[in-house]
Amino acid sequence: MATHLTTSEVDYSILAGENFGFSEIPGTRDGSLNELIQRILRRDCDAASQLATPSDLALSTVARELAGNIAADLETRLSMAALRRGQRNDLQGQGDANDPLDTWAIDILAWTGFPAPAKSVDNQPSDDSEYSDDSGPTAWEADKIALCYESFMLFVAHHIKAHSSGQAATGGFKPEDCRLILPITSKDTETERIDIRSADYVDPVDFATVECGMFPLSDNSVKRQTTPAPHLFVANTEIARDQDDRNLAERMLATKTKALYFDQHNRRFVWGLIASSRTIHAYVFGTDDIWASTAMDISSAKGRRAFISLLVGWSLCSVDRLGFDPSIRHVIGGSVGGPYLEIDVHKMDESTGKVKPHTYYSQRCVGAADRLTGRHARYFAASASPNSMDTPTFLIKDMWTTSGSTSANDSRESSFLNVLHVEFDKSSEFSSIFSRLVSSGPVYISRGDTAIADSTATAFAGLPAISCVRQHRRTVTKWAGNMISEANNQSQVVVAVINAMTALNVAYAKCKILRGNISDRAILLQQTVDGIRGVLTDFDYACYAGDLAAEAPELMIFRSILSLEGARPIRSLLDDLESLLYLVCWLGTFGINQNERREYAARYAAGPKLILPIMYWNRGTAAQSADHKRNHMDTALDFETNILSYMRKGPLRPLAMDLHRTLFLHPGCSGAKKTAWA
DSSP states (O other): OOEEOOSSOSOOGGGOOSSSOGGGSTTOSSSOHHHHHHHHEEOSOTHHHHTTSOSSHHHHHHHHHHHHHHHHHHHHHHHHHHHHHHHHTSSOOOOOTTOHHHHHHHHHHHHHTOSOOOBOTTSSBOTTOBOOOTTSGGGSOHHHHHHHHHHHHHHHHHHHHHHHHHHHHHTSSOGGGOEEEEEEEEOOHHHHHSOTTSTTOOOTTTEEEEEEEEEETTTOOSSOOOOOOGGGEEEEEEEESSGGGHHHHHHHHHHHHHHHHHHOTTBSOEEEEEEETTEEEEEEEOSSOEEEOOOEETTBHHHHHHHHHHHHHHHHSOGGGGTBOTTEEEEEEGGGEEEEEEEEEEEEETTTTEEEEEEEEEEEEEEOOOOSSSOOOEEEEEESSGGGTTSOOEEEEEEEEEOSSOOTTOOHHHHHHHHHHHHHTTOHHHHTTBOOEEEEEEOEEEETTEEEEOBHHHHTTTOSOOOSOEEEEEEEEEOOOEEGGGOSSHHHHHHHHHHHHHHHHHHHHHHOEEOOOOSTTSEEEEEETTEEEEEEOOOTTOEETTSBOOOOGGGGGGOOHHHHHTOOSBOOHHHHHHHHHHHHHHHHHHOSSHHHHHHHHHHHHHSOOOOOGGGGGGSSOHHHHHHHHHHHHSSHHHHHHHTGGGSOSSTHHHHHHHHHHHHHSSTTOOOTTOOTTO
């Protein structure tokens, strides 16, 4: 019988998916990370921390009362520790050695800056008592601040476990409604792998990382944890020694957040924290926005209470408020083995008007989410039974697509696929070069007894200024093969690209459909008795010829020059074919598969940090990317000097030459600087 995972004992490497995507290759990250953060970050958002409040009213009341009790106990212990320190005129806390709460409170007191609490008129600590002066932890190394931060988490977790045990005995509280949020100390890997002479180097005494994990109440004592299974990580905390380093800490947090999206295949959004000196900010990384809470100043009782409330909320709220998708569940399954995923695909029952989930099973993520912003598309090799996961029969695509509304009736991709099926089922000549639709629809989230379509409005309710309305959708197609990054050699990629070109041409000629959104995930490799064949998939950004269509901003690498410049509001077939050229160039430069990409990244890390001309296709603004592409595509010599000379040997180079000649150098076109071909 299948059981949900509750330990860190299980090897999750089988679910790692593509563990080296385009965005991990140097020069292909989410544009300028600093510029991106400054553009999409909303600071001092009071609602950010409130997103962790349990949606159940009764549980919300419990969380509020529990946070108040924990805060009151902390203030009492801080006052007693401060009093003892004052009496001894030293910095040694002398609490009960057998009481871990006293020990953790002493660490917290040291972090607040001590020397003594402010007094109210009745000589008791005030509700907003301060323990701060200039001798506080601003001079501490980041590791020491991290130790006190962890003690704060342990203090709160101890109370939650004790409260849960007491309530469970009376039947007033269900342990399964709660989890422990515990620290997992981790040195900052960025500082470890960056050369000290590099401009990107940061001194490890200035920064530290504390990873936060969630653990079942029954299986864990309150202590610092070893590394758990990937799906148990909740958030990263960047510890900055100085308040002035917050911007750099934000960039480091954003990098690690992207890694969480990549590793956790059921992430809707991601939490993060930055502690700088005595101030904590909570961050919510959405699909297209980042919200940062107002400061939680732990030198004040009010700030400490705010941080306690956040940790209690994380412990008691539903998993969707932690940022996880409850319709994708990690399971280990007895005789079936594990781990594997249960993935619900929802369908409306017309007779009852209720949503019913159909569950698929997957042991392999064949395409992980490798961007910080955007669709966060994931692809799973899946089967209808857990007993047949090693021979998948379906490909499930999970993504957050721009639909223009939160309507559950938006079925753009499925309508395009159905049109293609009707046309090409008349003849077998082209029917096998398009993915075949099984079902498509929104993902639903339970709210009590009600199922509601998941969207940015659902996920980020209460947060201001959502910049992009997206709907969480799941599409199931017949299994047609692996991603192009599973190719063994360049010849297989050439065949797949040529098949994709054929599919693009016939889709336009027969159905007037333009695909758009070309990337390495647009083409699947299908093994047939005759060899490898390319299958065109992923039509959620398609449009009909002559219609306006939204481009995918996160795929600037592969977009055509005119679409980047905004000069062509109406997409043409040339845009799709031009995107294929850029894909061929990219694969030929950085590698067609995981091994080649790792090998390139290793060479890059070990040698001088050269910026290849092709890297500028994904840097700066869209207009700047277009300008670089024009310079690289203008003449055969420009193309040879800037692009071909850096490509690996093999058949992708002559294919790139042929595509470039056809698109930019044909009779009547004087190169990319001219637009007669458009």
